[in-house]
Amino acid sequence: MIKARGLARRFATKSGPVDAVCGVDIDVTEGELVGFLGPNGAGKSTTLRMLTTLLQPTAGEAVIAGHDLLTDPAGVRRNIGYVGQKNGAGADQRVAEELEFQARFYGLSKHDARRKVADLLDRFDLQGLEKRGVITLSGGQQRRLDIAMGMLHDPRLLFLDEPSTALDPQSRRNLWDHVKQLKADGTTVFLTTHYLDEADFLSDRLLVIDHGSIVGEGSPDELKNNVSGDLVVLGTLQAALVAGKFENAVVEGEKVSFRIPNGDRALPGLLRDLDNLGVELHSVQVHRPTLDDVFLTMTGRSLREPANAF
């Protein structure tokens, strides 16, 4: 559904050229929900704007939803939906009118437009809000309306740029359920986010971008398993003895911590070995790595740090 090779964008600025995206390869297959994760300024929006024809790449090529990005941008646009960070419906419009107007813009007859709008209002829990002014909707309702607008022409591929930014936790969770439902209904979804929990919850597969380059790729579980391993923390009075048995073990008082792959499965054997050595443990904890651990391992810094911290 997306095949991009060497896609790059350089911006000319007063202080010199800025390589926002440095030649990325992106593959997304039909029906996937792919999260594009990276800190502020990593190049997510620039990549997304190139993939959606809004910005001309300075190098590279791509085929999006079966159409060549460079030679057939109109074909790409007909087959994708794009929900930007701020695109939003017209603030002074009424919900149903705005949707119907946009549906007619896509060439639907009055009758078909009404049917489509009723279907989308239902799908995105916007029933009863038809006559409300867009500006009076809650943040979560406005985001759902934005996505409904992006789905008016039944695109097979939907791009979402930071879908849950500025929403309260309950509205975010609700929006995530709607995004999952889009995928369940067969839409391929490509979304950018800098929220670890959002990337973790939603994505079948993640692409991690940093400084304009892809630095990691895989399902959230694969990335966690491959890169970090699980963190095991053992409480014992024989901390130094235990630490000697594991690479990169860290001792803090009566606690020894170290990372091992598939910690939950490795733990029984590990505890037996320690028992055979006569080690007595007073506590055992296994922590699954977070995506932040993954990012830290890949880049040497935390995704949680502000962009200007590096």
Ligand SMILES: Nc1ncnc2c1ncn2[C@@H]1O[C@H](COP(=O)(O)OP(=O)(O)OP(=O)(O)O)[C@@H](O)[C@H]1O
């Ligand atoms: N029009 C532009 N002119 C100059 N530099 C730009 C322009 N647009 C983006 N950049 C720079 O390119 C880099 C990548 O920006 P981009 O907006 O793609 O990042 P992002 O990962 O989407 O960040 P955010 O999460 O904050 O939206 C940044 O250093 C940004 O300052």
